[in-house]
Structures are given as C-alpha cells and as structure tokens.
Amino acid sequence: MSLRNRWAAFWHAPTSARNLAAARALLAGTALWIVLSRVDLPGLLSFPPEVWAGVSPARNARFFLGAPLLVERLLYGALHLALLAATFGVFPRVACFLGGLLLYHFAPFETIIRSPNPYLRGFTIPTLGLLILSFTRGTDALQWLPRRAAGTPPTLPGWPLRLIQVLFCQIYFFAGYAKLVTSGLAWPTVENVRRYLLGLNQGLATHPVSSLGYAVAELPWVCAFLGWAGLAFEFLFPLVLFSRMARLLLLPLALLFHAGNALLFRIFFPNIFLLLLFVDWDRPGSAS
Amino acid sequence: MLDTLSGQPWLRPTLDVLRLLVFSGFVALGISAWRSAERRAVDRLLVYTLGVSLVVGLSQVEAWPFTNWALVHSLAPARLSSWEIEGIDAFGRVWPVDARILQPLAPEEFGAWMFARVPQLPTEGQARLGRFLLERAEAGRLRLRAGRPVGTNEVVLGPLAAPFHFQQKRVWSSAADVPETPFAAVEVRILEWDIEERRRDDARVKRRAFLRYPPG
Numbered sequence: 001m002s003l004r005n006r007w008a009a010f011w012h013a014p015t016s017a018r019n020l021a022a023a024r025a026l027l028a029g030t031a032l033w034i035v036l037s038r039v040d041l042p043g044l045l046s047f048p049p050e051v052w053a054g055v056s057p058a059r060n061a062r063f064f065l066g067a068p069l070l071v072e073r074l075l076y077g078a079l080h081l082a083l084l085a086a087t088f089g090v091f092p093r094v095a096c097f098l099g100g101l102l103l104y105h106f107a108p109f110e111t112i113i114r115s116p117n118p119y120l121r122g123f124t125i126p127t128l129g130l131l132i133l134s135f136t137r138g139t140d141a142l143q144w145l146p147r148r149a150a151g152t153p154p155t156l157p158g159w160p161l162r163l164i165q166v167l168f169c170q171i172y173f174f175a176g177y178a179k180l181v182t183s184g185l186a187w188p189t190v191e192n193v194r195r196y197l198l199g200l201n202q203g204l205a206t207h208p209v210s211s212l213g214y215a216v217a218e219l220p221w222v223c224a225f226l227g228w229a230g231l232a233f234e235f236l237f238p239l240v241l242f243s244r245m246a247r248l249l250l251l252p253l254a255l256l257f258h259a260g261n262a263l264l265f266r267i268f269f270p271n272i273f274l275l276l277l278f279v280d281w282d283r284p285g286s287a288s
Numbered sequence: 289m290l291d292t293l294s295g296q297p298w299l300r301p302t303l304d305v306l307r308l309l310v311f312s313g314f315v316a317l318g319i320s321a322w323r324s325a326e327r328r329a330v331d332r333l334l335v336y337t338l339g340v341s342l343v344v345g346l347s348q349v350e351a352w353p354f355t356n357w358a359l360v361h362s363l364a365p366a367r368l369s370s371w372e373i374e375g376i377d378a379f380g381r382v383w384p385v386d387a388r389i390l391q392p393l394a395p396e397e398f399g400a401w402m403f404a405r406v407p408q409l410p411t412e413g414q415a416r417l418g419r420f421l422l423e424r425a426e427a428g429r430l431r432l433r434a435g436r437p438v439g440t441n442e443v444v445l446g447p448l449a450a451p452f453h454f455q456q457k458r459v460w461s462s463a464a465d466v467p468e469t470p471f472a473a474v475e476v477r478i479l480e481w482d483i484e485e486r487r488r489d490d491a492r493v494k495r496r497a498f499l500r501y502p503p504g
Contacts, residue, residue, distance in 0.1 A: 007312075007331075008447035009329075011330075011334055012327065012330075019416075033445075033450055034450045036445050036449070037441050037442075037444075037445055037449035038391075038392045038441060038450075039392075039440055039441070039443050039444050040391070040392050040440040040441075040443075041392045043392060043440065044392060044393060047420065048413075048416045048420045049391070049415050049416075050413045050416060050417055051401065051417070053405070053474075054404075056300065056301060056304070057301070058300070058301030058302075058304040058305055059304050061300075061304070061305070061308065061422065062305070062307055062308040092476045093436075101315075104311065104353060107352075107353070108352070108393065109392075110392075110393075110397070111397055113393075113397060113398075113401045114397050114400045114401050114404075116304070116307075116350075116352060116354045117350040117355055117356075117361050118312075118352065119350070119352065119355035119356070119357060120357070120359060120453050121453055122450065122453075124352070124353050124355055127353045128314075128337075128353050131314070131315065131318060131408065132318065132337075134318070134322070135321050135322045135333065136321070136322065137322065150391065158332070159330055159334060163334060163337060163338075165366060166338070166341075167337075167341060170341055170345055170357060172344040172357075172358060172359050173345070173356065173357075174348075174357035174358070175357045175359050175361070177345065178356060178357065178358030178359070178361040179358075179361040180350060181348060181361075181421070182348075182358070182361045182362055183361060183362060183363045186363055187361070187363065192364050194364050195363075195364035195365070195366070195483055196360060196364045196484075198483045199364055199365070199368050199482075200454075202371050202481065202483065202486055202487075203368060204454055204455055204456060204457060205457060206457040206458065206459075207346065208486075208490065209490050214487070217487075227480035233360040257318055257438070265360070266454060266455040267359070267360070267453065267454060267455070268450075268451045268452065268453055268454075268455055269471050270450050
C-alpha cells in the first residue's frame, strides 16, 4: 500500500456518529467536571498584585488575559454553559468551538503565576479536542437540539476522533521520552524510583510512614519493575492506534498505571475518563 | 550562544507571541477545514497539528495547548523542601493551616511562586501577601466551623470534585482542628529534609521561618 493510501486509510476511514458523539461528551464532560471542581478559578485575579507581577504583558496577550474580575466570572459562566451544551449535544458545533476557545483562555489560570504551560491539569486534551470536533461537520452527530430534519447519518469522517486519539497517546509517549532525554537510563533505576516513592509521600501524604509508597520503596525488585515497566508502557501505549489487540491489553493496563500512580506516587491523572475515547461505542465490548 | 540568546529580554515576549500565532494557525486551519468540503483542507490541518505537536514533544519546548507532557522526568533529588502555614490565635497557640485555603490555586503552584518571588518582594509587598494569607486562613477557619468545605473546589461537587494533580494532605478535618477565636497571625515556614534521613525518622525535618504577618 502506498504512503498516500496508508495516510487515507488511517485518517479518512469513517467512524460512526455514535463514536463522534461519545468523544464529544467525554471531552466536554471531562472539562466540565474539572471546571466545576475549580469553581472559583477567575477568583485568582483577586490575589494580591504581587502574585501576578511576574506575568508579562505578552503572556497576558497570549491567553487574552487582563479583563476585570466581573467579566472573567461572566466568561467562566459561559464556559460552563458551553461545556454543558457540548456534553448533551445542544448546538454542539458552536458549543465545542466556544468551549475550546474559553478553555484556552481559562486553563492557564491554574499555573500562570509559575508557568504558562498548564498541562496535566486536565484541560489540554479537552481544549484541543473540542476545537477539533468543532472543525468537522460531523460534530452535529446525535445532537438533541436543534432537532435534525434529515436524521443522523450512519457514518461520519473519522479524522477528528483519530486526531484526538493521537494527541491523547502523546501524553504517554512524550512522558517516557522526556524521562529518557532528561535523565537517561538512570531514570528507571531502583535508587531513582525509590527516591520518588519516598519523597513524594513525604511531601504529600498526611502519614508518609504508613503509606503504600513507603512499603513499596523497601522492595528493590518492585522499584526496578515500576521504573522499567512504567517506561515501557509509556512508549508502547501509541500501539492502541493501530492494533485492536493492543487496545484490549493496554487500555486496562492504563487504568492500572494511573491507579498505581495515585496510590504509590500520589499523582492524579484528571483525564482518566478519556481512555474511553478508544472504545467502539457501536460495539462497547470492543475498541474503536 | 544559546545562553546568550536565552538571556535576551525580548526573547520570552517574542516566544509568547509566536506561541499565540501557533495556536491561531491551528484554529485558522480548522475553520478552513470546516468551510471547505475538500479533503486537502483537512489534510493541511492534520499535518499542521501533527507537526506542531511532534516538534513540541521532541524539543520539549511548550507551545500550550501543544505541550511536552514531561512529568517527574528528572532524577529525584536526595534532599527536598516544602512549606507550611501556621496560624497563631489570640492566646499565642499555634495551629497548622490547611493549604486548601488557597484554592483554586494548587499548593505546589503557590509554593513554587513563593520560593522564587517572595524573597525579592519589598517589605510592603510581603506584608500584603501576609495579610492575604491571614484573611484566607481566617475565612477557611470560619467555613470549617460552619461545616462547609474549607476551600472553594468542593463547593459544587463536594467529595466528587476532581483532585489536584499532586494529591494534597488534608490538615483540617473537623472544627477541633482550628481555634474557636480568630487567627491573630500567620507564619509561613520552609521545611527541608534529606529523604533517607526522614525515612528513618519522620521528625528529621528542618523548619525555618519564611514569612510572618503581622511581623514581630
């Protein structure tokens, strides 16, 4: 098969309207969950001016920051409405577009006093994903309002879902890549994993001595396994894009991976529900 | 050469503008793909999005929402530092303060900012920050005693609210954890420890005063 045909087969194979609608609900629902869990995010503007002093005018311009608190609160309310509408398919294309743009504006609030890069706080994939969905006519799939006169077509362009899946896979691949580029093969060693287990629990746990991380840190072979197996998992995860077998194996492993990170390292992954982007909702026992 | 370049004052603003242009390009190509029925327009969007996300990932230089996804990627240090807030009541008794008073800001974000910036603040700036922390601690104390969530994150969803990326300890769990009378002062203290020493003895943590309000 030529490269052009491979490209077309990967990106332009159709998907069902139900899969696109599920992706829309997952992305918007995830963002809505986090937005409702940061209900006073614009309130950061009421922190002392010293806290904001390091945010340059160019950085403010990059994220369209600088409006008064009242305006930001109104926009944050609009974000809630847009995400709610996108989740339930009410004017979904417009809702996805507005939701994506408003997430681009509000997501940096979580870290901007330190960094303009609010990744792993839960908004990155929904920001890109909702915008990507708004870029396709298929986004109106399974909309509740307004009612479609022509009914829902059975298949729609598959590229939006594919692109979102690729971006999601990059979370794992580049997490592994960053470890090797920054620390090399010293990263998955017993000593390094043990220090992370101890240090993160010392810094974050109420009673580090009785934490699971402390218990595991005393087992060198488990530390080595966590280091090497975690790294291997991160590099192998993109196989879910190409192989049904890989999806059946790696998606449950991803759940285990994140549960382990939460229990042992006290690191929470707010996009856990987005693993469902790989489920084929026409055959829920399978994977898209 | 890279060192010289990174020291230039115009570099960071320029990069922020470039990153905005990168995002704008993504949106513009997306709108073009929607308006055009041609597959070529979609392919342009795909190539652009893949190209930008791969360059960002491989170079590890962010252009959020295209990002590098690096997490605990450095070698873990042998020594760590952290911080805590204590409230002092009118009788001079000291009470640990729950970092949830800072919500919606995550404690690690406030801590990173505080370590980098507070030592450079003038006295009045430090006093303003200290007064802010005292007001926040007092508001949190009142909420806890009223049976309401300490921070703002759980106001709508309660225990179903999404936790922060780094799960934080809960210092306050009941009204008994705070004084009946208002806090009169707050103190931020820096904690420093050696990981292995602290594993052997959890009390092996050095504490030093960092910021106190009112001073004295």
